[in-house]
Amino acid sequence: MSLADYEVVIGLEVHCQLATRTKMFSACPQRIGAPPNTMVDAYTLGMPGTLPVPNAEAVRYGIALALALGCEVQGTSQFVRKHYFYPDLPKGYQITQSDRPYAWGGGIEIPAGRIRLHHIHFEEDAGKNVHVPGEDVSLVDYNRAGAPLLEIVGEPDLRSASDAADYLRELRAIVRTLGISEANMEQGTLRCDANVSLRRRGVETLGTRCEIKNLNSFRFLERAIEAETRRQADLLDAGEAIVMATMSFDPDRGVTKIMRTKEDAADYRYMPEPDLPLLVLPDGWVASLREAQPELPAARRLRYADLGLSANSAALLVDDPELAAYFDATVRSGAEPKTVANWVGGELLAKLEGAPICDSPLAPEQLAELIGMIADGTVSGRAAKQVFSTVWAEGGSPRAIAERDGHRQVSDTSVLEAAVVEVIASSPKQLAQFRSGKVSLKGYFVGQVMKKTRGQANPKLVGEILDRQLAATSEALPE
Ligand code: ADP
Ligand code: MG
Numbered sequence: 001m002s003l004a005d006y007e008v009v010i011g012l013e014v015h016c017q018l019a020t021r022t023k024m025f026s027a028c029p030q031r032i033g034a035p036p037n038t039m040v041d042a043y044t045l046g047m048p049g050t051l052p053v054p055n056a057e058a059v060r061y062g063i064a065l066a067l068a069l070g071c072e073v074q075g076t077s078q079f080v081r082k083h084y085f086y087p088d089l090p091k092g093y094q095i096t097q098s099d100r101p102y103a104w105g106g107g108i109e110i111p112a113g114r115i116r117l118h119h120i121h122f123e124e125d126a127g128k129n130v131h132v133p134g135e136d137v138s139l140v141d142y143n144r145a146g147a148p149l150l151e152i153v154g155e156p157d158l159r160s161a162s163d164a165a166d167y168l169r170e171l172r173a174i175v176r177t178l179g180i181s182e183a184n185m186e187q188g189t190l191r192c193d194a195n196v197s198l199r200r201r202g203v204e205t206l207g208t209r210c211e212i213k214n215l216n217s218f219r220f221l222e223r224a225i226e227a228e229t230r231r232q233a234d235l236l237d238a239g240e241a242i243v244m245a246t247m248s249f250d251p252d253r254g255v256t257k258i259m260r261t262k263e264d265a266a267d268y269r270y271m272p273e274p275d276l277p278l279l280v281l282p283d284g285w286v287a288s289l290r291e292a293q294p295e296l297p298a299a300r301r302l303r304y305a306d307l308g309l310s311a312n313s314a315a316l317l318v319d320d321p322e323l324a325a326y327f328d329a330t331v332r333s334g335a336e337p338k339t340v341a342n343w344v345g346g347e348l349l350a351k352l353e354g355a356p357i358c359d360s361p362l363a364p365e366q367l368a369e370l371i372g373m374i375a376d377g378t379v380s381g382r383a384a385k386q387v388f389s390t391v392w393a394e395g396g397s398p399r400a401i402a403e404r405d406g407h408r409q410v411s412d413t414s415v416l417e418a419a420v421v422e423v424i425a426s427s428p429k430q431l432a433q434f435r436s437g438k439v440s441l442k443g444y445f446v447g448q449v450m451k452k453t454r455g456q457a458n459p460k461l462v463g464e465i466l467d468r469q470l471a472a473t474s475e476a477l478p479e
Helices: 056-068 161-178 218-237 285-291 297-306 311-318 321-332 337-352 364-375 381-394 398-404 413-425 428-435 439-452 459-476
Strands: 006-017 080-083 093-096 107-110 113-124 128-131 138-141 148-154 190-200 210-215 245-250 255-261
Touching (some): 006 161, 006 218, 056 113, 056 161, 056 285, 161 190, 161 297, 210 218, 210 255, 218 245, 297 311, 311 321, 311 337, 321 364, 337 364, 337 381, 364 381, 364 398, 381 398, 413 439, 413 459, 428 459
Antiparallel strands (some): 006 190, 080 093, 128 138, 190 210, 245 255
């Protein structure tokens, strides 16, 4: 059989590390990129006698996401212990949620349709084992141990690798818009496991799934799903059964490999967390967070489409809420939206060279002023780019800089009128050709006027004056 005879079924489990000041169950500060083992306290290290206290900020962030995804937030949920033995887990168990998560249901809209969510739950992260290359030792960094995580568990509604990437991208945009996490895959603040199974087309029942762990880029997510699809199809074609397993993806060879055959839930000795009562949400939290919900990506995309932005421009802004805020502020300052989107997506991003928009020395008001100067003919588009660079380097008002550096466009009609008349008078050969039908020579006349005015003439006005003058000379002279 060929791949086309199978339907691929995918469900994602996504972990999102919350950008709270402190960890999930202790007042230990957390910071991404801190030197190893500097973000730890007695609780993080599993010292006897320490007790967990849930982080209210993390709970609020979790509720905000659940509301944005249309989940049913539970007034009461339960923490449980999940036991396993590994050096990155000092306590010997992880506090998570299982049968009674804080949010059920919900969904994410992607171009292919609505992908349902199963639930979202809170948990604490483990530390990180660092294998020293070429040496026979492993080190452990506990900075991440106890970091607050949301696990967003999707239903197996996805039907292709690219749909899976769409789903994860939309989730990322929503998380970033809420400002609850950097949601950065390279950094590990957004992590994804993909469950993949195949079934013959037309068959209702789901096939046996395998779970690919730790996909840390969109590219790897798609490639891993494609590789796992091929592996399972080959096995099925050969008449073999799929064994439920946990897989890893080898990006160099482009294949998935079995890490371990799936452990049973019973192996984890799940039990209610004895050191924590049920999590009961205080009155009013859900309502006030619902009230405070920002404009979500779907609504933002619609608003940008109404402003005339291309889908690409809108996507660029929706994926980076701070850039979107900058765009909105520039438009509020009076600049035309499509032009703003072009400047933000072009000149501004190029100058930022990957730095965040908060590093821009140009405030939205300054960009709006610059764009206004193009619109009212004060400067040409080309001169505006020079003014932009100067303001970027030196600061100041774009209008003042354009004035000082002689970038003002000549829009004085009497000056332009004179230049046009002069150019026509000194180009009798071109004028004759123009009159005999070679209308493309208008470009030549425009060029001459621009040269005469050292590039500062307003080209639109020059065009208009030329049309008038050329018509006048044709009428004045007999054919
Ligand atoms: P677990 O066994 O990890 O507790 P579930 O069985 O509920 O969890 O499923 C975990 C993830 O696997 C979910 O994202 C779900 O959508 C996905 N999943 C479940 N069954 C299948 C399947 N047959 N094919 C693909 N994905 C599946
Ligand atoms: Mg799982």
